[in-house]
Amino acid sequence: MTPKVLVITGATGTGKTTVQRYLAQNYPVTRIVTHTTRPPRAGEVNGRDYYFETDESFARNHYLESVVYAGYHYGSSREGIAEGFKRAPFPAIVLDTKGAITYAQTLGDQAVVIFLTVSDTGQLQGRLSARGDNATMLKQRLASPEYRRDLTMPLALRGRAIELNNDHWQQTQLKLDDLMARLTAE
């Protein structure tokens, strides 16, 4: 088994965190926790879902990459990856597509990039409302350039990322099982 970082990317609501949780529950996969200045959603826990930061504390950390997404800062660290590898052979991180490109370029073959899609992007708003997203923040997010950008696989990831459709969760699980069987056999 060759250890790899699983980079899960795609537009908001396509199911990145759901996929990460499924992999962590069923495979030797651990979740890499990233940093953000976004306020926590109901049920989110500091240190488990994110390290929730103020603008000042966010600026004090050192990041492998950081981005602004829908008006908030997000960042991930080399230490986070190193910690992940201590706990499992497949640390998994959820990133926007800009971060995923940085990871693909920085880690090379050590990163497996999974780009999630849904066939009807009109369904994303419904999924996010069902998740309990604040209505004002959701409107702001769906109006952001980052949302539009992440609906399509970036050129830099074409031929590099595995595109995985997540219209139907049962089918997605089977595709993830196939992927993990392949990775654990390598």
Ligand SMILES: Nc1ncnc2c1ncn2[C@@H]1O[C@H](COP(=O)(O)OP(=O)(O)OP(=O)(O)O)[C@@H](O)[C@H]1O
């Ligand atoms: N195949 C699916 N069918 C229907 N709902 C789904 C499916 N996969 C995930 N969901 C639901 O969609 C919502 C958004 O999923 P999730 O939080 O995993 O998305 P995400 O890509 O991580 O979003 P974000 O980038 O905004 O954090 C959740 O309520 C989740 O349960």
Ligand SMILES: Nc1nc2c(ncn2[C@@H]2O[C@H](COP(=O)(O)O)[C@@H](O)[C@H]2O)c(=O)[nH]1
């Ligand atoms: N490039 C990075 N993207 C990140 C990081 N942590 C999360 N994300 C992505 O941001 C958006 C919004 O996340 P949300 O939790 O507010 O819905 C989403 O695409 C995440 O994948 C990071 O450290 N770097």
